[in-house]
Amino acid sequence: MLYTRRNLTCAQTVNSTALGHLNVTKKTAFIVHGFRPTGSAPVWMGDLVEGLLSVEDMNVVIVDWNRGATTVMYHYASSRTRKVATVLKEFIDRMLAEGASLDDIYMIGVSLGAHIAGFVGAMYEGQLGRITGLQYFKCDHQRSVYLYLASLRENCTVTAYPCDSYRDYRNGQCVSCGVPQKESCPILGYYADDWKDYLLENHPPMTKAFLDTAEKKPFCMHHYFVDIITWNKSVRRGSITIRLRDGAGSTTESKIDQPQLCRYDLVLMENVETVFQPISCPKLQM
Structure with missing residues (x-):
């Protein structure tokens, strides 16, 4: 048909x-x-x-x-x-x-x-x-x-990140797509073949990539990796608030309140909801 x-x-x-x-x-x-x-x-x-x-x-x-x-x-x-x-x-x-x-x-x-x-x-x-x-x-x-x-939606880009393992991906070790970064990260779905020429340079011409999606349509999520390092060793506890604003002026914020040194994966969904997920949290040495 x-x-x-x-x-x-x-x-x-x-x-x-x-x-x-x-x-x-x-x-x-x-x-x-x-x-x-x-x-x-x-x-x-x-x-x-x-x-x-x-x-x-x-x-x-x-x-x-x-x-x-x-x-x-x-x-x-x-x-x-x-x-x-x-x-x-x-x-x-x-x-x-x-x-x-x-x-x-x-x-x-x-x-x-x-x-x-x-x-x-x-x-x-x-x-x-x-x-x-x-x-x-x-x-x-x-x-x-x-x-x-x-x-296929113009406002829904699901980005994947080439990485050797899911654990490395969750630990924030695969935030770029090459060193130096010459290629943008592969896009899931219809536009995935934009990476074809890059893959053909590999032997074999394949790659493993990981991604996150939202729980419901349109499934898009945008990632920001935030490294937070505390320098004041005399202060054992505290909190950090991060606020995001989109192009339409909508804002959202999340508060981090953990007495740990953490790397956080900041997930921004299409409805401007933010979720902070600790992906690598060694204990602070005081």
Whole structure:
């Protein structure tokens, strides 16, 4: 089912023999859903189509394999994935014959759809422009999908920090993205491929990164790392108040009241709520 900016609300059915209004000179994003035990359409599908078309003028193709994915037996659905991948390859081959480029093919797979995207990528020996895999059953309430949707919002940037371990990340040891910092930190979701060229310089071309999210939509959080060092050793107790003000003039403050030397992770959420989390607190030597 093809969506473009010309037909945002009414899809056109396409296949390998009829590409319809698909413009092969533009990027084409394929959305591949996963296991559907009840047969209902994914609730996030419309938002994803709208979000993709809002950030870029492209073709968005929903791969509807619902008849193969609808079953209470997971292994039955998984046994159909390679057949779906074969059909997709036939469709992409037709696009290539009409002048499309593999660099402009972008596959977004959810759950078993991520496996299908991987199979298609393997058929082209890793030459597809991009694949995004979202592991539906690893994240509560389809969180991976909603984090991706959040990345399509102009005011919702979820930043990740390359780090060797989660402990190092929580201890504030990974606040930059290179020494010297030549690259901005990778962004979760749609704009993650801005880091592609940087990663290709690594051997192997991969990195491990960590991030925090809010508990509810739009999940964005902004981090400020604050080092507090006390010099007056004659004073054993005290408190520090930090106040933040956003561009609209809203303010919030948090009070630190601990007789310890701490490094704090200051988390600023979209609603200007602040949370101080002690991430490294050795005892003061008095």
